[in-house]
Amino acid sequence: MNIIESDVTRATADDTWLKSSCSLCYGTCSILAHRVDGVVIKVEGNPDSAVGKGRLCGKGVGGLMTHYDPHRLRVPLHRTNPRKGFNEDPGWKQISWDEALDEIAAHLRRIRAEDPRKLVVQRTTTVTASRAPSQAFVAAFGTPNFSTAGGGLHCGNGAHVISGVMHASWSVVPDFEYCNYAIYFGASKGHAAGHASCSNMGKAADARFRGMKMVVVDPFCNFAAAKATEWVPLRVGTDAALALAMCNVMVNELKIYDTPYLQAKTNAPYLIGPDQLYIRDPKTQAPLVWDQESGTARPFTAVPSARMALRGSFTVNGVVGRPAFALLGEHLKKYTPERTEEITTVPAANIRRLAGEFAREARVGSTIVIDGVTLPYRPVAAIAFRGSQGHMNSVYNFLAVDLLNQLVGAADVVGSCLGFNPTCYGHPDTKLPYYVPKADADGLMVTGMWMGYHYPYPTNKPRMPSKQLGLQDVFTMGMTSPFLNSTDQEMLWEKFDVPYRPEMLINYGANLLMSIGNKDVVAESLLKYKFIVSFDLFLTETSVLADIVLPDCSYLQSVDSRSNFPFIFSLPAGLGEWCWPIRQAVVPPDGEQRRYADVLLELADRAGFRADLNAAYNATYDLQSPFRLEGDRKYSFDEICDADLRSHFGQERGLDWFKQHGLIKWPKKPEEVYWRPFVDVRVPIYWEFLKPLGEQIAAITEPRGLKIPRHYYQPLPDWIGCPSHACDAPGFDFYAFYYRDIIHTNSFTMENPWLDEAARLDPFSYTIAMNRASAEKRGLKHGALVWVETEKRRKVKGRLAVTEGIHPEGLGIAALAGHWGDGMPIAKGKGVFFNELLEVDWEHSSPVNLNLDLCVKVRVTAVETGQ
Amino acid sequence: MSATLRLPTADARSRPLLTAELVDGTEPGSNAIVPDRVIRVWLFGILSRFTTERPLILHLPATATFGEAIDTLAHRLGGQFAELVLQEPRKTFSHCRIFADGKHVENLNEAFERTTSASNIEMILVMAAEGG
Numbered sequence A: 001m002n003i004i005e006s007d008v009t010r011a012t013a014d015d016t017w018l019k020s021s022c023s024l025c026y027g028t029c030s031i032l033a034h035r036v037d038g039v040v041i042k043v044e045g046n047p048d049s050a051v052g053k054g055r056l057c058g059k060g061v062g063g064l065m066t067h068y069d070p071h072r073l074r075v076p077l078h079r080t081n082p083r084k085g086f087n088e089d090p091g092w093k094q095i096s097w098d099e100a101l102d103e104i105a106a107h108l109r110r111i112r113a114e115d116p117r118k119l120v121v122q123r124t125t126t127v128t129a130s131r132a133p134s135q136a137f138v139a140a141f142g143t144p145n146f147s148t149a150g151g152g153l154h155c156g157n158g159a160h161v162i163s164g165v166m167h168a169s170w171s172v173v174p175d176f177e178y179c180n181y182a183i184y185f186g187a188s189k190g191h192a193a194g195h196a197s198c199s200n201m202g203k204a205a206d207a208r209f210r211g212m213k214m215v216v217v218d219p220f221c222n223f224a225a226a227k228a229t230e231w232v233p234l235r236v237g238t239d240a241a242l243a244l245a246m247c248n249v250m251v252n253e254l255k256i257y258d259t260p261y262l263q264a265k266t267n268a269p270y271l272i273g274p275d276q277l278y279i280r281d282p283k284t285q286a287p288l289v290w291d292q293e294s295g296t297a298r299p300f301t302a303v304p305s306a307r308m309a310l311r312g313s314f315t316v317n318g319v320v321g322r323p324a325f326a327l328l329g330e331h332l333k334k335y336t337p338e339r340t341e342e343i344t345t346v347p348a349a350n351i352r353r354l355a356g357e358f359a360r361e362a363r364v365g366s367t368i369v370i371d372g373v374t375l376p377y378r379p380v381a382a383i384a385f386r387g388s389q390g391h392m393n394s395v396y397n398f399l400a401v402d403l404l405n406q407l408v409g410a411a412d413v414v415g416s417c418l419g420f421n422p423t424c425y426g427h428p429d430t431k432l433p434y435y436v437p438k439a440d441a442d443g444l445m446v447t448g449m450w451m452g453y454h455y456p457y458p459t460n461k462p463r464m465p466s467k468q469l470g471l472q473d474v475f476t477m478g479m480t481s482p483f484l485n486s487t488d489q490e491m492l493w494e495k496f497d498v499p500y501r502p503e504m505l506i507n508y509g510a511n512l513l514m515s516i517g518n519k520d521v522v523a524e525s526l527l528k529y530k531f532i533v534s535f536d537l538f539l540t541e542t543s544v545l546a547d548i549v550l551p552d553c554s555y556l557q558s559v560d561s562r563s564n565f566p567f568i569f570s571l572p573a574g575l576g577e578w579c580w581p582i583r584q585a586v587v588p589p590d591g592e593q594r595r596y597a598d599v600l601l602e603l604a605d606r607a608g609f610r611a612d613l614n615a616a617y618n619a620t621y622d623l624q625s626p627f628r629l630e631g632d633r634k635y636s637f638d639e640i641c642d643a644d645l646r647s648h649f650g651q652e653r654g655l656d657w658f659k660q661h662g663l664i665k666w667p668k669k670p671e672e673v674y675w676r677p678f679v680d681v682r683v684p685i686y687w688e689f690l691k692p693l694g695e696q697i698a699a700i701t702e703p704r705g706l707k708i709p710r711h712y713y714q715p716l717p718d719w720i721g722c723p724s725h726a727c728d729a730p731g732f733d734f735y736a737f738y739y740r741d742i743i744h745t746n747s748f749t750m751e752n753p754w755l756d757e758a759a760r761l762d763p764f765s766y767t768i769a770m771n772r773a774s775a776e777k778r779g780l781k782h783g784a785l786v787w788v789e790t791e792k793r794r795k796v797k798g799r800l801a802v803t804e805g806i807h808p809e810g811l812g813i814a815a816l817a818g819h820w821g822d823g824m825p826i827a828k829g830k831g832v833f834f835n836e837l838l839e840v841d842w843e844h845s846s847p848v849n850l851n852l853d854l855c856v857k858v859r860v861t862a863v864e865t866g867q
Numbered sequence B: 001m002s003a004t005l006r007l008p009t010a011d012a013r014s015r016p017l018l019t020a021e022l023v024d025g026t027e028p029g030s031n032a033i034v035p036d037r038v039i040r041v042w043l044f045g046i047l048s049r050f051t052t053e054r055p056l057i058l059h060l061p062a063t064a065t066f067g068e069a070i071d072t073l074a075h076r077l078g079g080q081f082a083e084l085v086l087q088e089p090r091k092t093f094s095h096c097r098i099f100a101d102g103k104h105v106e107n108l109n110e111a112f113e114r115t116t117s118a119s120n121i122e123m124i125l126v127m128a129a130e131g132g
């Protein structure tokens, strides 16, 4: 911040810097907003905060342009045309809030009385502040049908589940302060968007300056790869094969791995029987390990870890058992660098070299002293994110990458792959928030904190009939489901006896028509709703299908008591400070705009379930006595935020205190950051629970005609191709994928004129990236207008940008562009709408975690004149 | 779905409600075992559909555990309620949030405070699977 004298002394009635939080993406960096005479004239990063550390990205700096966009909605709108469709004018008519709320509440009352599950709530992932109010609202109303639109569906079903199971966190990142060798698989952490984005950018830059070697495995040499020491281009969607081949080299060729870590912190020593399951102690049911000293099989709890065998074959209770690690070693052998070269196109020699570098840099066995605490030191990290996430095999892609860390003990220790803050002992005054991972009966880690209560492990048992439209009752490892919008949703709901159908949609800020998949497919699912209400900043393509559109407040007009909590989401990992910032309103609503969280409270009052909503807030915010909300008292959202803050930080630190201070922070302890040696939990290198889960699911689905491919449910990861890898139709020779552009957030920021200008200056933001040699081979030139077409005849048009920086078979399309609606005129007609190419159905969804396949085999042809 | 149910005795069910005043009469920290226990159960969200009463009153033996309270509730409210709340006997879903006198219940095998004779249980399902 740069407050110069003239700023302060100028004779204005109002000249104030307010501490708040950005919301141009879910990173939610801490900001200082400069307000003069009621107008926000500048937004800067708050250097006092650990979240962003005073930095903002281009989107954050440009946030003002979104806030002051003249196309912002200012009044509630009601459609007058009952027909809905792409070519139907809704005939918007302005209505009062009273009219709007009465009508919505009437629908809510009817549905709640009939069957509350008929309500679906979708929210954008961009605005993290919408998470808790939405969760509380759906819990109070009584519907399980809550979803996070395309942001959730495209990004997270693999990443978050595996990060949760292996690191007790929502995501992972290298320990930038100490890491010497980081390998990224389709990730850009510290170089673009994502969790703790701006903090990580500074940390990553410092790490590279310090000499951290960064290897980026990605079909496209963009944000992270461009700054990396080495870019490793690979065939789209083959990350698991490469990671497994590296594991093979480490285990079977170099024989470098961390035996004490594997013995003590993983299920590597657990004995596996011929049925692929743990051999268990008949009395206690605890998994058995082989005690090398006594020469007997004993429960894992009864043997010092150093005595547990990792290799060998042992007869126990009449069956032959082998340690999970021995089976892993055998399993990896099929991923020879030579075979893997055929799958990935990465040369075998490079695979060996990368594996060797990673293994040796791990310095297995070394320790370091930090603040007087001796800790394991493993300065390597393998991380994955959206790139390797965007495939049907995302579970194995992630697990395979994380095995690299687990093999050398580079998990949540100094220099290693860190989860985002999985262990917190709380503020010194209140000891809150307090959470630590814990072990289940099998000794495996259960996360101490999650973004909801649908924990990644242990998985629930699949059940019928499904109560959720997304079928997560059946596919219990699924998070965000494609079946809320899929072409085959009705067939699936019938198969799984879903006893109701959706009738009402509340949409918060998501542009579902653009963010999920092909727009016709999504539109068909949306047209089935009897009533849609949408809270929006702008009239989006999706809000045009709504019955009522409500004008939302922007982040500069809103309040949120927990901008960066849970800490597993977007507080920087590594040493430093715990930091709990808030968001406060910097300017009032314009026109009749209202804050989403307040409107939800009002709707609960009008529909008669305020007591339920108060109880849901008690549960969601984990409010402690005496700050728990009582009965059906009509609290404002400010009062709820106040209760949240006092409950966590003491009576004297309520919302007013936080408005003044912006945040509270306290130092992290080494044993919180590098918690792994201090917490007695293990993680599964062998996913024993997957096989029975697959069988249980198959027992439900197969009698109903839905085959479960068992190779998705094996305990050890494999590379499994997507439908695109099986497509050999002539001419369809590119794997199209989209990537998260650094200057845009989903489809939302395309309307921002500064970001639009930056995107137009960028050679790739609005174009289609193709390898130069591949383009030449097909006679296609830089700047040519081309059709990109799938086997199913879905197609989009765009201009080519040729580059050496993309895999010869890859076709890269940025972000979520290609708006067509009039409500966002700056965005309209810019860029390429990749999602138009995506099928949304069972065939393109992972049968294990419901991940939608986001890569698609395409044909690229020049646009003929006049087309 | 089958749950092991431990029902309150008929005798306990027929007794008049114990009132909160009894709580006040109990000496804090004393090990005195109260003869009976009244549980006021507040069901929210979709769980509230299973009863028109809020709170719903349960009488349990003085030594009752949270798990026994849930089992009794499941028996009273039927299989559909049990299916929503219990993933197996004595094991609730992680998204089933139970608070006893304002404190989150982590372990169903724990007993209610021995020094009080009346308690409030709040239950709500926070089912939303988060993504992104």
Ligand code: SF4
Binding pocket: A022, A023, A024, A025, A026, A027, A028, A029, A052, A055, A056, A057, A058, A059, A060, A061, A193, A197, A198
């Ligand atoms: S990373 Fe996200 S939250 Fe941070 S400044 Fe940029 S847009 Fe705002």
